[in-house]
Amino acid sequence: MRARAALSFQLQSTMRRRVYTDMKKLEAIIKPFKLEEVKEALAELGIEGMTVTEVKGFGRQKGHTEIYRGSEYTVDFLPKVKVEVVLADDLVEKAVSEVVRAAKTGKIGDGKVFVLPVEHAVRIRTEEIGEKAV
Numbered sequence: 001m002r003a004r005a006a007l008s009f010q011l012q013s014t015m016r017r018r019v020y021t022d023m024k025k026l027e028a029i030i031k032p033f034k035l036e037e038v039k040e041a042l043a044e045l046g047i048e049g050m051t052v053t054e055v056k057g058f059g060r061q062k063g064h065t066e067i068y069r070g071s072e073y074t075v076d077f078l079p080k081v082k083v084e085v086v087l088a089d090d091l092v093e094k095a096v097s098e099v100v101r102a103a104k105t106g107k108i109g110d111g112k113v114f115v116l117p118v119e120h121a122v123r124i125r126t127e128e129i130g131e132k133a134v
Helices: 002-017 032-044 089-103
Strands: 023-030 051-057 064-068 071-075 078-088 111-118
Touching (some): 032 078, 089 111
């Protein structure tokens, strides 16, 4: 109970002071068959953790038409994979470059990379805060 109160106090005081950490969240939407290459490229940079989600979407591809049991239908949303990684600011440029290099096929639909600021992070098991939590 005392640890929870200490963590709560730490979080509240950090948020009151508006202390921004030097962390970013990298989100990459890529083709599913490129996931292993992207994972290996990030591992070479020393990035240990990531979250991967199967998603569907479209951009300039606009989907395509298929024929199923004699009927033609449009597939608007194409299968993609979203990779999310939280990392220190000093790794962001290298990580973005590696993701682009590993995911690129040169064809339409290769995907996008987004970089967002991360204000706060807490590791649940140890209650570490900030970059230590990542």
